[in-house]
Amino acid sequence: xxxxxxxxxxxxxxxxxxxxxxxxxxxxxxxxxxxxxxxxxxxxxxxxxxxxxxxxxxxxxxxxxxxxxxxxxxxxxxxxxxxxxxxxxxxxxxxxxxxxxxxxxxxxxxxxxxxxxxxxxxxxxxxxxxxxxxxxxxxxxxxxxxxxxxxxxxxxxxxxxxxxxxxxxxxxxxxxxxxxxxxxxxxxxxxxxxxxxxxxxxxxxxxxxxxxxxxxxxxxxxxxxxxxxxxxxxxxxxxxxxxxxxxxxxxxxxxxxxxxxxxxxxxxxxxxxxxxxxxxxxxxxxxxxxxxxxxxxxxxxxxxxxxxxxxxxxxxxxxxxxxxxxxxxxxxxxxxxxxxxxxxxxxxxxxxxxxxxxxx
Amino acid sequence: xxxxxxxxxxxxxxxxxxxxxxxxxxxxxxxxxxxxxxxxxxxxxxxxxxxxxxxxxxxxxxxxxxxxxxxxxxxxxxxxxxxxxxxxxxxxxxxxxxxxxxxxxxxxxxxxxxxxxxxxxxxxxxxxxxxxxxxxxxxxxxxxxxxxxxxxxxxxxxxxxxxxxxxxxxxxxxxxxxxxxxxxxxxxxxxxxxxxxxxxxxxxxxxxxxxxxxxxxxxxxxxxxxxxxxxxxxxxxxxxxxxxxxxxxxxxxxxxxxxxxxxxxxxxxxxxxxxxxxxxxxxxxxxxxxxxxxxxxxxxxxxxxxxxxxxxxxx
Numbered sequence: 001x002x003x004x005x006x007x008x009x010x011x012x013x014x015x016x017x018x019x020x021x022x023x024x025x026x027x028x029x030x031x032x033x034x035x036x037x038x039x040x041x042x043x044x045x046x047x048x049x050x051x052x053x054x055x056x057x058x059x060x061x062x063x064x065x066x067x068x069x070x071x072x073x074x075x076x077x078x079x080x081x082x083x084x085x086x087x088x089x090x091x092x093x094x095x096x097x098x099x100x101x102x103x104x105x106x107x108x109x110x111x112x113x114x115x116x117x118x119x120x121x122x123x124x125x126x127x128x129x130x131x132x133x134x135x136x137x138x139x140x141x142x143x144x145x146x147x148x149x150x151x152x153x154x155x156x157x158x159x160x161x162x163x164x165x166x167x168x169x170x171x172x173x174x175x176x177x178x179x180x181x182x183x184x185x186x187x188x189x190x191x192x193x194x195x196x197x198x199x200x201x202x203x204x205x206x207x208x209x210x211x212x213x214x215x216x217x218x219x220x221x222x223x224x225x226x227x228x229x230x231x232x233x234x235x236x237x238x239x240x241x242x243x244x245x246x247x248x249x250x251x252x253x254x255x256x257x258x259x260x261x262x263x264x265x266x267x268x269x270x271x272x273x274x275x276x277x278x279x280x281x282x283x284x285x286x287x288x289x290x291x292x293x294x295x296x297x298x299x300x301x302x303x304x305x306x307x308x309x310x311x312x313x314x315x316x317x318x319x320x321x322x323x324x325x326x327x328x329x330x331x332x333x334x335x336x337x338x339x340x341x342x343x344x345x346x347x348x349x350x351x352x353x354x355x356x357x358x359x360x
Numbered sequence: 361x362x363x364x365x366x367x368x369x370x371x372x373x374x375x376x377x378x379x380x381x382x383x384x385x386x387x388x389x390x391x392x393x394x395x396x397x398x399x400x401x402x403x404x405x406x407x408x409x410x411x412x413x414x415x416x417x418x419x420x421x422x423x424x425x426x427x428x429x430x431x432x433x434x435x436x437x438x439x440x441x442x443x444x445x446x447x448x449x450x451x452x453x454x455x456x457x458x459x460x461x462x463x464x465x466x467x468x469x470x471x472x473x474x475x476x477x478x479x480x481x482x483x484x485x486x487x488x489x490x491x492x493x494x495x496x497x498x499x500x501x502x503x504x505x506x507x508x509x510x511x512x513x514x515x516x517x518x519x520x521x522x523x524x525x526x527x528x529x530x531x532x533x534x535x536x537x538x539x540x541x542x543x544x545x546x547x548x549x550x551x552x553x554x555x556x557x558x559x560x561x562x563x564x565x566x567x568x569x570x571x572x573x574x575x576x577x578x579x580x581x582x583x584x585x586x587x588x589x590x591x592x593x594x595x596x597x598x599x600x601x602x603x604x605x606x607x608x609x610x611x612x613x614x615x616x617x618x619x620x621x622x623x624x625x626x627x628x629x630x631x632x633x634x635x636x637x638x639x640x641x642x643x644x645x646x647x648x649x650x651x652x653x654x655x656x657x658x659x660x661x662x663x664x665x666x667x668x669x670x671x672x673x674x675x
Contacts, residue, residue: 062589065480185639212632215639218590220583225374225628232366232505233632247584253670255491255512256499270482304635315649 013077025105026258052113052295054079055106055276056090056287057099057120061217063092066242067243067264068140068283069117075284076115079291081147086291099124100220107132113294115287116140117190125151136299138290140283146303152293154286157307158188159195160337164315166199168277168335169237170207171326172259179230180212181249183217184240185356187347192241192263192279194351197346203329208351210235213356214245223248231256237276239263251273259321267314278316285311301342362502367629369506373513374625379617380517381406381578385599386606387527388434388571388611393608394531395564396544396666398452401459402572403439403596405434409573411467414480414580414587421487427516427577434573435566437463442565446558460596468589480580480587489516489582514572514582524572527610540564544664547671549597557671570595603653607661616650623649 035111056076058069058306091102099121106114114135116125119142129137129148136147138152145151169178178200180193197209210233214228225236225244231252238253238263240246245256246263247270253260254271262270262278273319286306293299306312322330337341385402392399412433415424415489441459444450468478475481492515497508533536540560542550579595580587599613599622606612623646631642 062478064589136377181674210632212628213630213639215643218593220579220591221374222624222628223376224377224583225625226632228509229370229628229632230372232370232499244584247586247588251584254485255494265371273483 017112020170028033030210034172050085052086052291053109053111054086054113054115054287054291054294055109055111055116056088056117057090057102057106057121058090058145059099059120060093060095061118061218061243063090065243066109068281071265071281071283072115072140075287076291081289083190083295085295088291093121096120098316100127100333101248101306106137107228111141112136113138113291115290117283118142119144119186124222129170138287139160140286143303145341151301152299153303154283154290155303156281156283156312157191157346158279158313159198159344159346160190160239160308161281161313161315162241163194163199163202163337163342164330164333165239165277165279166201167203167329168315168322168326169196169239169259170204170260171204171323171329172237172276173204173207173235174206175234175236176206177210177230177236179215179235179238181223181226181238181240181242181246182211182213182232182356183240183245184215185213188340189241190348190354191240191346193354194346194348196239196279197351197353198345199333202296202333208234209353211214211354211356214242216245217243219245220248220251226251227252227260227332231258237261239279241279262316266318268316268320272320275318276321277318280314280316282306282314307327309346310336322351328349363405365502365506365566367633369509370629371622371625373509374619376510376513376517377583378621378624380514380582380618381521381575381595382599382617383524383604383614384575384578385572386602386617387524387610388442388568388575389600389603390527390531390568390606390608390610390613391439391498391540391564391571392479392568393603393667394544394664395444395561395589396547396664396671397442397561397565398456398668398671399438399441399565399568400453400456400600401437401463402456402568402599403592404456404460404593405437405461405569405572406579406596406599407467407592408437409434409576410580411480411576412473412481412573413577414520414585415460415471415474417483417487418481419580423483423487423489425579426487427489427574430577431570431573434569434571434576436569438462438567438569438572440607441569442562444566446561446577449672452670455587460553461594464589464592465556471587482612483581483585485622488585488593489514489578491515492518501582507656511638516582517576519577523611524614531610535558541664543671544666547666549629551671558673561671563634575599594613601650605650605658607658608664619653620646620650 049097061069079090080086116139122142129151140154143153146153210230214222228248237259240249250260254274259276268275313336409430413426413430416429427668444455445452463553543560602616605616627642
């Protein structure tokens with residue numbers, strides 16, 4: 001009897017560990033010990049000196065969040081496939097409490113570079129970086145660690161890609177009302193809204209932008225409700241920057257036959273007839289850059305800004321639903337941003353029409 | 361006035377949207393608890409249901425087949441819980457906790473094996489649970505908007521209320537319902553009257569898994585169109601809370617679920633209005649209201665007397 005329970009519990013433990021860190025090619029041999037799974041099965045403890053080990057710690061979104069965790073990991077995988085000197089692996093964080101211990105695991109295993117995905121890891125990264133001054137770190141979407149000598153802060157000009165989709169939304173709306181759903185209020189999340197609203201108003205100064213902060217990245221019904229509310233109040237194009245909550249936004253848009261705009265990755269597959277376009281953030285390019293810099297010995301700490309000039313942000317390649325006029329306007333806006341004639345605002349204070357930050 | 365009608369429509373829409381998955385799971389929980397088996401594995405059973413529903417619907421293109429398979433997957437995990445706790449007298453809380461760890465693990469590992477990702481591939485609109493009255497009401501006037509929003513809900517939402525009536529009937533109007541409730545109050549007396557306590561409890565636990573699986577499928581086949589590891593986050597526990605709130609009666613649990621859904625909708629409606637209230641405070645509404653109502657209006661909940669106690673057959 002007791003043995004049965006013990007067996008059951010052991011099975012549960014094994015499975016939950018497997019679920020925590022399975023790599024795509026299923027190198028789960030040592031899953032029971034909770035070790036990081038690696039892409040390169042050949043590389044063991046006696047790895048050759050020139051191997052560059054890059055470890056990535058996800059935030060609670062997990063490695064398949066269809067957002068920056070996933071894009072980062074895909075970037076690292078592509079890098080390892082193209083250059084075998086890189087050995088890449090990841091650890092998923094299930095709760096906020098996992099950040100420090102996951103970073104610690106990579107430090108113990110002598111990783112060359114530890115990439116922390118997301119501003120939620122800022123405190124854990126700062127503590128680990130201060131305690132291990134010889135360890136190189138990179139953190140995505142956070143600039144608070146820029147003062148440390150061993151942390152590269154990879155920042156994205158998400159307001160630029162949001163501006164481009166804002167231009168599309170401003171032209172696509174027939175009711176002159178567009179919607180914007182945000183997952184959380186923070187400086188980096190606000191940039192999506194600030195850029196989007198500026199983009200809408202640049203082509204359609206008469207437009208009203210309905211805004212709502214769901215305050216969760218995993219509340220799909222909340223996203224649906226917010227979007228339905230906006231649609232009822234006249235919105236016919238809705239942009240979301242809200243992770244899993246955005247699934248509900250896109251769903252409600254499809255149910256009501258209005259356009260949605262996706263974020264981070266090309267979200268067209270979620271509803272091909274209704275996802276107009278997506279604001280993409282090329283986190284994959286950024287993690288590849290910083291990993292190559294470690295290999296070449298050119299790693300520098302401080303802020304690294306990825307914007308349109310270096311391919312850090314862009315609009316999605318799927319353009320099936322866009323009209324000639326929209327594509328032309330997007331190209332024009334892109335050119336303007338690149339040559340500096342358009343400067344997209346980055347803070348809530350610059351765009352009074354953005355109201356979510358004020359409600360805090 | 362127009363604004364009021366609009367907001368009322370949204371509130372009803374949101375209430376139904378949040379309520380459906382919770383109510384399926386809550387009815388499941390009722391079955392299990394009333395027969396005397398604590399089932400905190402509802403959350404895990406919802407997760408496997410959510411995953412199985414989205415996967416089967418994706419491969420077969422048939423939402424209702426997916427929906428039923430979601431129930432069966434939940435039932436399979438309930439069977440595990442039943443074997444451990446009823447057959448072998450294992451601690452019901454521990455077994456339920458184990459299910460809650462096991463189920464998401466199984467779902468994610470399987471998803472990775474099939475889809476090479478922990479998300480399933482998004483469903484086509486044709487393989488999703490349909491909305492019954494889509495396109496019947498056009499938008500325009502406040503009242504037509506109201507009707508459109510109220511009736512834009514999914515078939516699974518209408519079904520949940522049908523199931524509720526059936527469950528109520530089974531609970532209070534059938535011989536099985538009486539025996540099941542008796543097993544939760546005084547299993548020894550039941551046995552002395554020739555009722556097979558173990559079998560009755562096993563059936564109830566399996567039914568609870570089936571209903572929880574259906575609840576999970578609502579999240580991935582109706583509200584959203586794919587399974588993600590974050591599809592089920594806490595709905596199972598809220599369903600259990602609704603059952604306690606409803607004094608272990610299906611109709612009471614319904615009120616609990618509707619209240620939670622209403623408050624979640626209220627959050628969005630107030631948050632989108634011109635009132636300037638901190639979003640953190642608004643996010644607390646569903647939970648705070650639940651606690652307040654629980655304290656003020658719900659008297660002592662009658663827990664089935666033998667709930668949580670393993671029953672050992674006497675010869």
